[in-house]
Amino acid sequence: MTATAALEVEGLSKSFGDVAAVDDVHLRIDGSEFLGLVGPSGCGKTTTLRMLAGLERPDTGVVRIGGKPATDLPPRSRDTNIVFQDLVLFPHMSVAENVGYGLARQGIDGDRRRRRVEEALELVSLPSYGDRDPAALSGGQKQRVALARALVNDPTVLLLDEPLSSLDRALREEMQSELKRIQRESGTAFLYVTHDQESAMSMSDRIGVMREGRIVDIGTPEELYGRPKTQFVADFLGGATTLRGDVTAVDGDRAAVETALGGFEAAASRSDPSVGETVTVVIRPESVSVGEGPFSGTVRRLAYKGFYRQVTVETGDGGTLAARTAVDSRTTPDRPAGGGGMATGDRIRFAIDRAVIVDDEDE
Template sequence: MSLLSVRGLTKEFGNLTAVDDVSFDIEDGEFVSILGPSGSGKSTALRMVAGFEEPTSGEIRLDGEDVVGSPPFERDVNMVFQDLALFPHLTVAENIGYGLKQRGVPAAERRERTERILEMVRLDGYGDRTPSELSGGEQQRVALARALVNEPALVLFDEPLSSLDRKLRQHMQGELQRIQAETNTTFLYVTHDQEVALAVSDRLVVLDEGRIQQVGTVEELYEAPESKFVADFIGDVNAVEGRVTAVEDGRVVVDAGTGEVAIPRDAAGDVAAGDAVDVCVRPYQVRLDDGTPTPGDGRFSTTGVVRNRSYQGSDSLYGVETEQWGQLSAEIRGNSFDIGESVAVTWDGADVHLYRRGASADGETEAT
């Protein structure tokens, strides 16, 4: 039985449906992130799990018990808010032990549990300080300690790292993973930041416009996205227009304007001959050469001109303007190309994913 089971969860605000028929499960000890752009419904879904919002319809079961209608303090969950919500007039130890005090835990036990969790988050010796005396990362750890000290079944996070700079955010990602592994507590984390979600999560729930687009491991969503939206949101992707010319056993043949190319059937989704499609490929799978392109033989290929270059350490990200497909990105290691240089742009048919143009994540064709 899953620790958290969400079924048909819907939340309407007047004529606006913020969360639309959302269902997913989280197992005990998992680190799951709900990922989506601003306005996708992810924070509303989290607040319904926490008990701060009442669903319009649907079911939320925590450890088998339906908690819809139960107030937040009766649910075995704690939440780390975006603004942390630390009490400025209380010390670090008092902030962490506040929930224990409200529950009537004796002072000696509160002290012992607070000291133990401070050591867990590597803030031992900080108990007498106030939040204003701490750095941003230290305040994050105090908020996490406060959420963990009650030993809840589930800890919820509403974009708590969004205000940190990139270096500190990366450090806190590692701390979250370490603490989650050491406590074996189930984490449900909401963010619009794909870098954070990819770094910390066992599985992802991707939302857009209130609906689930895909649920799976980081590897599944990156390597086998089920829609163009997921492909574009989880990492970077090039998308060029094409048309399916044939569907055969084990392969789909598509023409993107430079000749027919065969693509493995399992990378093509639900397409039929004649369908207009998006041909999607990751920048790291695009090759640049100073020779002549050779379309066909399982490859997409055209010519282009290097318009910009971004050095990224081991790789360089090139922006290439092509006559056939417009601007494309190529992540190249080893070779170097100059701005204004003419290049051949190539990638293999085996590396692409096809999506019907105008198709939603559930396979239905949207109005255009």
């Protein structure tokens, strides 16, 4: 027997004038799943979230929350809560009063409300902060209070709209770990909307990638990064070199591909290429080994990234390929530290360790 989904969406669409903001979105989130929804600005992810929260009415489609119809319900009647990018903590209330505000509106008072507020603050690691003034809190602490307030009602789904985007990098990374811990301990389904691929990859059980109002791919972070469906997904989740080539042989889920660069093997991803077919191949920078190999090129750019150096190589076919090398302590005036002994203009050899055939964009 299939378990009831925390959230189901079928054929959700929304237009503003002649612009289709959301176009036939289908989505399912299981009971305790953390699902990230990512995409470039204007792709429709926030409009989707607002329709799920009841803040926008869809033109077409069905929304079910905990197996129950919710398409026509107002926000207050849906078993969801939402955490926005811009936190709204009531300045005239203490932390505990902020967290318990929704319970008070439901008529839950006295010891029952106090216990639930204490449990929510314990969940977000702020057990002794109930009497504090929100103005005295740090940015990360305010985020935790907002989460406690959203979770205190025990919603079936918690909707999060870019809640970490205003934090600095160090605090954002800390809160990513905390968000995942809180989600696991609460057992609540999270739908996390963001344009930050890195945060979605680090927290999500699955990720949906949106483009022009549609979800164009969905899967685990490992699936989407290692076997992206299209070039757009590959580029959006980390960047990749793209080549066109002809399939010369197929063996199970592997194919030999002849490109302008040369021939090499590629994983067939989720498509089934046939011999003679022209396909698109993507190569991640970390899948290129610099130093030895059948291919050669000229170093055109070196970018130091801390624990690795990004290398842009001009290949013999006139194209470019991105690679990564480990940092190196050797340094001379024309060969900066971390360059692996390389400098711009050097001729190098390289090998392609892994490549993936992806579907053409119009498929």
